[in-house]
Amino acid sequence: MCEGKGMLANRENFGHIVECGCGSIHVTIGPVSVALDSQALRTLHEMIGQAIEHQDTSAEESAHRHPLLMHSSHLAVKKVMRLKH
16 A cells, blocks of 8 residues: 555444545455545445445335235144144
8 A cells, every 4th residue: 555645434443444645545344455446436335325225125125025824933834734734
């Protein structure tokens, strides 16, 4: 890494983002460091935002799914299976 221009962000025990004198931006999370240009940093930001939105949407959809049997549990399903056989 070249001489740093300034700290852009820092999260203790997680990582930091430093603007470098060469114009690149170094994103460090734990032991992993990636050098990005300004546009790549913005693209990474958009991609992470999209992943968070997708995860939130998936969580909401799974919470609204109806179970196979009303008020069913795995024990109730086993009971029904035994009665059929």
